[in-house]
Structures are given as structure tokens and as C-alpha cells.
Amino acid sequence: MDRLAREDENWDPQLPPTSEQIGAQVSRVTAALFVQKTGFVEDITLSTVGERQTGLFRMQRNYSLMISENITNSRYLNSLAYREDTEILPLPNFDGENPPQFPETVGEFWRLNARDVTFLLNFYGIPNNGTLEKRISRLARHCRVNRPTVV
Structure with a gap:
């Protein structure tokens, strides 16, 4: 948790971490393990994957709207x-x-x-x-x- 404190300035050691803080830490650990195992250095955090999924959903929705308009x-x-x-x-x-x-x-x-x-x-x-x-x-x-x- 000491590392979490360094990376999140809102973290108070007297209070338990919030779910957002835990999620951010899980994302960082997941990305670090991925880089360690594969040597692949691209930033693959859960938020990045989520952003990509959101972008894909938007593209699909826009394509469906375009078909409907046509x-x-x-x-x-x-x-x-x-x-x-x-x-x-x-x-x-x-x-x-x-x-x-x-x-x-x-x-x-x-x-x-x-x-x-x-x-x-x-x-x-x-x-x-x-x-x-x-x-x-x-x-x-x-x-x-x-x-x-x-x-």
C-alpha cells in the first residue's frame, strides 16, 4: 500500500483505500505483469482497454445509425x-x-x-x-x- 500512497496523492493511510484506488492499483499491477512476462512495453491498463472497448462500441453504433439513415x-x-x-x-x-x-x-x-x-x-x-x-x-x-x- 506504500506504493499506492506514492501514486495517489489523495490516499490517506488512516483510511482504507477506495474501490477506485484499488482498481487503479490492479490496473498498474496487471500492466506491470504483462510487460514483465511479454516484454511488450505499450501501456495496457484496464482503463485503456475500457477506452478501446468504448470506442469500438461507438463505432458500431455509428455504423448502425449510418445503415439506418441509408x-x-x-x-x-x-x-x-x-x-x-x-x-x-x-x-x-x-x-x-x-x-x-x-x-x-x-x-x-x-x-x-x-x-x-x-x-x-x-x-x-x-x-x-x-x-x-x-x-x-x-x-x-x-x-x-x-x-x-x-x-
């Missing part, structure tokens, strides 16, 4: 398309991947064959039951693709 933007832009020749955007799935085969226009979307509808429903994790008309309508709701209007 899905929202694609849906919004698709919802504005009404003409058969208007381009639409593929929606990424929740892993951020775009489907390899997605129709380019509103008209192509509504003319998808059963195999392509099945593929896209499975890609997005949407139930794949019912008639082709019901399945394509379900996919259209998910992607926010409107039926083309006659001009």
Missing part, C-alpha cells in the same frame, strides 16, 4: 417515384448490404418474377408466403415503392 433515405426517395420509368434505389438490409439484383425503375419493380421476389423477400427477412401479388406488395411496402401511375 435505409430511411432510400425509402423516402423511392416513395417519391410514381412514373414507370423513374429510377428507384435499392434498400440495404440491416447488415448494410445492398441486394445484388434490385430493379432499377418502378416499372421493373412491379414486373419482378416470382424467383426475384422470393430472393428479395428472403434478403430482407420478410415473410415469403401468399400469392405473387401479395408478396410483391409486401416487398413494395418494405421498400416504399409505389404502383406506377398512368400519365
Whole structure:
């Protein structure tokens, strides 16, 4: 505990150490043992590992938010398309991947064959039951693709 007193100016020898002081000491001992056993001199304290984990969680959260924003933007832009020749955007799935085969226009979307509808429903994790008309309508709701209007 004498070493703890030297490294923590708030330590009072008359009082038992706080959990923060004990945690800091454990971090220092862990880092010292790591360096002693491996010869690796990088500062590997528990707080550093915690900071790295926090940074990783933030990156994952930001990536998830970016995917969610991309899905929202694609849906919004698709919802504005009404003409058969208007381009639409593929929606990424929740892993951020775009489907390899997605129709380019509103008209192509509504003319998808059963195999392509099945593929896209499975890609997005949407139930794949019912008639082709019901399945394509379900996919259209998910992607926010409107039926083309006659001009």
C-alpha cells in the first residue's frame, strides 16, 4: 500500500483505500505483469482497454445509425417515384448490404418474377408466403415503392 500512497496523492493511510484506488492499483499491477512476462512495453491498463472497448462500441453504433439513415433515405426517395420509368434505389438490409439484383425503375419493380421476389423477400427477412401479388406488395411496402401511375 506504500506504493499506492506514492501514486495517489489523495490516499490517506488512516483510511482504507477506495474501490477506485484499488482498481487503479490492479490496473498498474496487471500492466506491470504483462510487460514483465511479454516484454511488450505499450501501456495496457484496464482503463485503456475500457477506452478501446468504448470506442469500438461507438463505432458500431455509428455504423448502425449510418445503415439506418441509408435505409430511411432510400425509402423516402423511392416513395417519391410514381412514373414507370423513374429510377428507384435499392434498400440495404440491416447488415448494410445492398441486394445484388434490385430493379432499377418502378416499372421493373412491379414486373419482378416470382424467383426475384422470393430472393428479395428472403434478403430482407420478410415473410415469403401468399400469392405473387401479395408478396410483391409486401416487398413494395418494405421498400416504399409505389404502383406506377398512368400519365
